[in-house]
Amino acid sequence: MAFASKPAPKFDRDFLIDLGGGIVFRAAEKLFESHAVESAEWDSPVLKGLVNGGDGQFTPELNLRSTVFAESSCSCPDGRKRKVCVHVLATALHYQALREEAKHAQVAESLAAAPEPEAAPREQPKLPRVRSIKLGEGGIPLRVLVFLPPNLEAAAQRGAIVLKLDGAAGREILPLNKLNPRQKYTVVPKQVAVLKLVESWCGGKLSSIMQLTGGQLRRLLDTLKGEPVVYWVKKPNAPIAWVEGTLPGVYEFLGQAEPEVSVEGAASESEPVALDPEPPRQRFRSDISLREKSRPNLRRIAEAKRPKLWKTSKEDYPVASAVADSMEGYSTSRIVVDGSTHYIAIRMPAGDADSVQPLRRILKAEGFMLEPSNRKWWLRDRHKTLNFLATHWKALQVEWGAEFTENFQAKFKEVEISALDVKAREDAGKFALDISLSQQTDETELRRALASGKNxxxxxDGGITLLDSQSVEQLHEIERAISGQADRPFTPTFSKRLDTQDLSDVEDLLDELCEGWQPPQAWQSRSRALKEVGALEAAPVRPGFDAILRTYQRIGVAWLWHLYRHQLGGVLADEMGLGKTLQALALIECIRKQDTGELDISVARHPALVVCPASLVENWQRETARFTPNLKTLKHHGPRRAKEPVVLEEYDLIITSYGTLRQDAELLSTMDWCVVIGDEAQHIKNRRSQNAKTLMSLHADGRFLLTGTPVENSLDDLLSLFSFLMPGYLQKPAGKLSQDDKAWHNKRQAERAAAYILRRSKKEVAPELPDKIEKTFFCELGGKQQRFYQETLEKTRRDIFNLEMSGANAGRVQFAAFTELLRLRQACVDPRILDEDFPEKDSAKLAAFDEVLDECLDAGSRILVFSSFVTALKLLSEHLEKKGHKFCYLDGKTKNRLAICDEFNQDESIPVFLISLKAGGTGLNLTGADTVLHYDPWWNPAAEAQATDRAHRIGQTKVVTSIKLIAANTVEEKVLELQAQKAEILKELFEESEAANSKVSLDDIKNLLG
Structure with a gap:
């Protein structure tokens, strides 16, 4: 590098951004930091360089004959187009760094060669100004106060004397680095010399904490000779007295003084020095060369170009020099970290700068500054250093694979990093959990530090505990999760007594957040069954019954049996057709009759109760007679049901309906039951309903629910189910929460519920089942039906708008909107539902139905047709009669449901079964069909899936095809989107993740209306 007679311009950030733009400049910064620039040379007016790229070497040139019309060229594609490329700007940054290093070396040389103050000529070289603060006449008087450590002798022997510097500004005493850079100060020459010296040692800024060698401290004290500004740190009110130019008890430990350098100005010592004020800016000094040992080419070029005056003593830059030495020998391909409790220096790896870009952003955000002369990132502040390490030490080690120097490890050998201390103890059959952040630190101190923003x-005694941010976050998450309080404030210790129902959930939580934690053996034995269902102890099922059960059903019975024995409840949520009824009967028999076949005295006096929809009472009685004939069973339903408890107590099992339960609540709630099982649990999804309230009022040793759809509309359904199963286990959020806290609370409730929901799909447990094919058939409305639909749509929108404008309340508007939306759906299904004079031939869905039916008849398939509109089914039945097709029919008014189902399954000449979705969507076995047609979409996809599972269940030997008929470009198409939202709720629940509320709101309806 040669400096021509016409110097190069200053290649600072603003100049280079103006030259090439911000994007190119940022890329050049990364290239420069990765040591890619081999050489940079200024031959006025041209800057030339050599840059290593990923695919070869580049030779950028920048001609600054005119800075307005700068000419750029490079061997890269952009350079060949005469664009200012990244290689040109990287070369400029490299050149500027070399200039800065040379400038620092020149200053150091001039300082070292300066004569004593008495002999100094008036025209001595102008020294650098104090950069960190403004100095001038009329400012606040300022003095630097030096505080020495009590262990000065030992520290001097180690060459690491830590001293504290304060500034006495007027009547205020501040740490030196806290002086106001916008305030003007008046300082005497000796004090100016001290300020300059501190800046030269601390990268161009003032520091309140410094670590110096004995020679450096002696140089500092000699500059202040005679000034009463030196104190022992433990005696801040009594300055150390000067005796014949020395400080007794200090100088004898400092060794040989460094050459004294005068940095005083021309003014007399008694007069304040007034220097031109200059805005403070960050500057860095260091003797660390830009060249690495592994870069011999760059070293040779730089050495050849280096002027002779480029000689720098390491003692001029104590911190930077020490770091340079401590980083020698460490890999240039890894991140290297050095420092002490007062500063951090990080060297980025050479090569791919993009890979460490996220870390660069972190360092900038934390206040690190890049020193161009040695490409190291510096943080020189004790508070910021300790806070940074508390937050990022582990990440540097684990995520970034950083290498820590021996110097760093020695300085932090006695520093503790906080880690969670988890203890669990058994107490009177329950467990007490105690968690703390640190064993060695007083809780009051922890609270005080966290409250003040200190990590x-x-x-x-001088010990330091870093409050690792990860452990703090983990403890806070544990506190929130176990307490159930989304907005719970953080505390450094936490204690909680746990019920049996909490063990599995808390164990999962601690396993995830506390590596290596092990619960006590008694805890594990209680919670293991819920974590490892396959490892459950088998239930005492009667051998004859056990031979009927499939493997997954035995596991299900064992799961129910485990929960029952530990006084817990659960939801058996297997997909439809997997035999939930069978597993429930096996549990009841295990409870009522042990392996000996004799009554268990502890439970025999209490019968079991099954509550189900009225349509399934007969089905339950048939299944009981088939699989558990030894159970004495009573159907408590209809006009001839029992009136007194004594009658019911003579039976093993009572079967009743939700309607009868409401009517006989007084009778049934006075009894004790060994177990209560609620089938089709969606009937209690609203915990304010009479069904739910009556079921919750029953006294039982065990409580279980059976359902294929534990969530139909929202997670509020779960709260209702668990209000019956384990009251108080799931809770609604208390008070008003933010959206984030509410989302966290809902997610937490889903996680807690998941441990007590056993869900198996057909694909998982019954591979012998054929595949189920699902497809959607869109049919386009004809002209007449399209006009009819459009008129209905416009009327719907108009009615809703008028109702809103009239000032009606939200509930009334929503009810009216829902009613109008129902009419719109009916217009899609068959306009004759609304207008009996509408021509049958113009109904698009009827025509599509004929096509599907004809195809099924040709293939020999049999079809189930579901609709949520009974009128539509009536119209279909009339249509089938006209065409001469045999069919079965079932809706809510049908009395002999099972007989009709048996007829369809046994008579293969009947190709069609018309079924109301609500009346026949559950409790039926119709494996005689292999095609399911949904004539219109319903809000809840789970309800549709249950309808499809009337055919796709165990016993089916054919591929089941499920078809949805959708009127294209209508509200029905948008209902599919609403279905997707509900499907996501089901999916997320069983994956133990967050589920959002998905009720059909007024906004949903408006969206459906387009």
């Missing part, structure tokens, strides 16, 4: 605690 570290300093003890009286």
């Amino acid at each position: 570290y605690v300093e003890s009286i």
Whole structure:
């Protein structure tokens, strides 16, 4: 590098951004930091360089004959187009760094060669100004106060004397680095010399904490000779007295003084020095060369170009030099971290700068500054250093694979990093959990530090505990999760007594957040069954019954049996057709009759109760007679049901309906039951309903629910189910929460519920089942039906708008909107539902139905047709009669449901079964069909899936095809989107993740209306 007679311009950030733009400049910065620039040379007016790229070497040139019309060229594609490329700007940054290093070396040389103050000529070289603060006449008087450590002798022997510097500004005493850069100060020459010296040692800024060698401290004290500004840190009110130019008890430990350098100005010592004020800016000084040992080419070029005056003593730059030495020998391909409790220096790896870009952003955000002369990132502040390490030490080690120097490890050998201390103890059959953030630190100190924004605690004896941010976050998450309070404030210790129902959930939580934690054996034995269902102890099922059960059903019975024995409840949520009824009967028989076949005295006096929809009472009685004939069973339903408890107590099992339960609540709630099982649990999804309230009022030793759809509309359904199963286990959020806290609370409730929901799909447990094919058939409305639909749509929108404008309340508007939306759906299904004079031939869905039916008849398939509109089914039945097709029919008014189902399954000449979705969507076995047609979409996809599972269940030997008929470009198409939202709720629940509320709101309806 040669400096021509016409110097190069200053290649600072603003100049280079103006030259090439911000994007190119940022890319050039990364290239420069990765040591890619081999050489940079200024031959006025041209800057030339050599840059290593990923695919070869580049030779950028920048001609600054005119800075307005700068000419750029490079061997890269952009350079060949005469664009200012990244290689040109990287070369400029490299050149500027070399200039800065040379400038620092020149200053150091001039300082070292300066004569004593008495002999100094008036025209001595102008020294650098104090950069960190403004100095001038009329400012606040300022003095630098030096505080020495009590262990000065030992520290001097180690060459690491830590001293504290304060500034006495007027009547105020501040740490030196806290002086106001916008305030003007008046300082005497000796004090100016001290300020300059501190800046030269601390990268161009003032520091309140410094670590110096004995020679450096002696140089500092000699500059202040005679000034009463030196104190022992433990005696801040009595300055150390000067005796014949020395400080007794200090100088004898400092060794040989460094050459004294005068940095005083021309003014007399008694007069304040007034220097031109200059805005403070960050500057860095260091003797660390830009060249690495592994870069011999760059070293040779730089050495050849280096002027002779480029000689720098390491003692001029104590911190930077020490770091340079401590980083020698460490890999240039890894991140290297050095420092102490007062500063951090990080060297980025050479090569791919993009890979460490996220870390660069972190360092900038934390206040690190890049020193161009040695490409190291510096943080020189004790508080910021400790806070940074508390937050990022583990990440540097684990995520970034950083290498920590021996110097760093020695300095932090006695520093503790906080980690969670988890203890669990058994107490009177329950467990007490105690968790703390640190064993060695007082809780009061922890609280005080966290409250003040400090991520570290300093003890009286000098010990330091870093409050690792990950452990703090983990403890806070544990506190929120176990307490159930989304907005719970953080505390450094946490205690909680746990019920049996909490063990599995808390164990999962601690396993995830506390590596290596092990619960006590008694805890594990209680919770293991819920975590490892396959490892459950088998239930005492009667051998004859056990031979009927499939493997997954035995596991299900064992799961129910385990929960029952530990006084817990659960939801058996297997997909439709997997035999939930069978598993429930096996549990009841295990409870009522043990392996000996004799009554268990402890439970025999209490019968079991099954509550189900009225349509399934007969089905339950048939299944009981088939699989558990030894159970004495009573159907408590209809006009001839029992009136007194004594009658019911003579039976093993009572079967009743939800309607009868409401009517006989007084009778049934006075009894004790060994177990209560609620079938089709969606009937209690609203915990304010009479069904739910009556079921919750029953006294039982065990409580279970059976359902294929534990969530139909929202997670509020779960709260209702668990209000019956384990009252108080799931809770609604208390008070008003933010959206984030509410989302966290809902997610937490889903996680807690998941441990007590056993869900198996057909694909998982019954591979012998054929595949189920699902497809959607869109049919386009004809002209007449399209006009009819459009008129209905416009009327619907108009009616809703008028109702809103009239000032009606939200409930009334929503009810009216829902009613109008129902009419719109009916217009899609068959306009004759609304207008009996509408021509049958113009109904698009009827025509599509004929096509599907004809195809099924040709293939020999049999079809189930579901609709949520009974009128539509009536119209279809009339249509089939006209065409001469045999069919079965079932809706809510049908009395002999099972007989009709048996007829369809046994008579293969009947190709069609018309079924109301609500009346026949559950409790039926119709494996005689292999095609399911949904004539219109319903809000809840789970309800549709249950309808499809009337055919796709165990016993089916054919591929089941499920078809949805959708009127294209209508509200029905948008209902599919609403279905997707509900499907996501089901999916997320069983995957133990967050589920959002998905009720059909007024906004949903408006969206459906387009």
